[in-house]
Amino acid sequence: MGQRVVVVTDSSAMLPPAVASARGIVVAPLHVVIGDEELEEGQPGTSPDQVAAALIAKASVSTSRPSPASLSALYRRLADEGADAVVAVHLSSEVSGTVESAQMAARDAPIAVLVVDSRAVGPCVGFAALAAADAIAEGASAFEAAERAETRAAATASYFYVDTLEYLRRGGRIGAAAALLGSALAVKPLLTIDGGHVVAHERVRTSGRALARLEELAMEAVDAPRVEVVVAHLRSRERADELAANLTDRFAGRLVGSVRVGEVSAALAAHVGPGMLAVCVTPSR
Template sequence: MPVRLVTDSTAMLEPALAAVLGIAVVPLQVVIGPKVFDEGTEDARPEVVAQALRDFTPVSTSRPAPVVFAETYRRLAEEGATEVVSVHLSAEMSGTFESVQVAARDAGIRVVCVDTRQVGPAVGYAVRAAAAALEAGASADEAAQAARDVAAGARSLFYVDTLEYLRRGGRIGAAAALLGSALAVKPLLGFEDGRVVPLERVRTSTRALNRLEELAVAAAGEQQVDVTVAHLANPDRAAALTERLSTRLADGLAGRAVDCGELGAVLGAHVGPGMIAVCVAPRPTIS
């Protein structure tokens, strides 16, 4: 394969799917107390992070060093790649993209770097769009643009029980305006231009999740979409939301399932237990 794809572990790609699509996944790190683990390993499972947060154990995250990406690009070149498209989470949320850019300078092959301005499943859908474009015969630049298009059209929405974890990690952005009344509301948040932004304030968790559903349906509109529901330590409510969205978005899904799963450990460390997110992404257009 002359053009290969690279992404990071926050894209939430299943290992089997990444292998089938030929996508190399570079892990971010989770720091629990004094120990550092690669995301995706047994010691950095989402449930481990959730429990550590409940126990007030210090939890933080760390980007991969540029050398990790450089080694990945060199390995792909040795396997026959002549170009790489590297698709990653928002540079506003992590230094990962900076590491990608540094590594690309000395990769030995051309690397097209894509900052999706998104997180989580939206990044996954973007890199899958790039894979579909390459399968259809697209160039590296065309595949990168396919990733950008899907990421730009995606809507990432989420509910959190508290803003405290986002505050601790310094990733709260414009949503900091909600902190003064955080005890009285259940905030609904979204992503705009790579940053967390406040959407609405709702008085109860039940109303918040109902509103999250309505926002997801509105985001889908009449278009063909892919949808993921993600959660951290909130499986029952996530499953219920998945079932409702599967019914309400049936036409746009055209037989595709609404994916439902636990949020990755790195993102989970910043939103805390109880979080539920919905990602609605447009289906890529392959010419």
């Protein structure tokens, strides 16, 4: 009998609970801090909508990574349950300390823990974790599954629109100069993830043009005959549904399954603010 390998990811990956459960993926929660209260994502008070409301009310909102101790406890529990190895697929180390926490916890784990820095954010992390789970289901080793996750993350593209760069600036996820430039020109910024960093991709004049441009960028992003697509949003369900419907039409013949629409995780919501709209495209095996 081969090794039993378990995939661990974090709540930023936006994996629906039913999908994570069916694929045997364990989700470690990031933490959301509202005022002086720190809660694990998923606890009462940490829904994306509640985070958005706190931001609108100008409450103090921040996030923190899972502690090395909490991940150590998770790895020990998985070992006790019969796991021989763990592949831990997390959001980019350039925007979160989660990878560092996982690496620290891995040193003392009773089983092998391979930590994958996806260099990605949001649903793109989820796609990488699913790639690792697929590999394991096919009998791959932990090392091979980690490689599969890295490969898929590198081939995945994401673009997103925010109403304002202020929330990204507050959290240190984008430079103050870039945030000031966006505000001064009264433009709508489109951003992407490059090298694990949140970077400005281009600027458009209206939110309507931003929506159209997200469609175009998604179509150009991945040169593969078959693709999977996720649309993420924060308090922008109507626009997200419109974007998903348009992408369904534009990807006709190439789309695997349907375009999944979901609200961004609470921890990411704290940094992008209400009105955020994103698209993530990945090649399908």
